Amino acid sequence: MASNDIDLSVTVWCKSSYSNGTGGDCVEVAAGLPGIVPVRDSKTPHGPVLMVAACAWDSFITTLKEPVQQSS
Incomplete structure (x- = not known):
C-alpha cells in the first residue's frame, strides 16, 4: 500500500496503554482511515x-x- 498517497499531517495518534511513564518503547496507531x-x-x-x-x-x-x- 502506498503510504505517500495518504496525508497523515492531521492524524490523531494513540499511544499504547503499555507505554511507560517516560514514553519509551511504544507504538502508536491512528484510527479513522478506511x-x-x-x-x-x-x-x-x-x-x-x-x-x-x-x-x-x-x-x-x-x-x-x-x-x-x-x-506440557
Missing part, C-alpha cells in the same frame, strides 16, 4: 509509518489477546 491502520514508533514521531491493512491489524490484535497456552 481500510488501513497506520503504526509508528512513538520515540520517532516524524519517522517512518507502517501501513497495515485493517483486517490484518484486527487479526494481529485478536491473536495478542488470546491466552498463552503452556506446553
Whole structure:
C-alpha cells in the first residue's frame, strides 16, 4: 500500500496503554482511515509509518489477546 498517497499531517495518534511513564518503547496507531491502520514508533514521531491493512491489524490484535497456552 502506498503510504505517500495518504496525508497523515492531521492524524490523531494513540499511544499504547503499555507505554511507560517516560514514553519509551511504544507504538502508536491512528484510527479513522478506511481500510488501513497506520503504526509508528512513538520515540520517532516524524519517522517512518507502517501501513497495515485493517483486517490484518484486527487479526494481529485478536491473536495478542488470546491466552498463552503452556506446553506440557
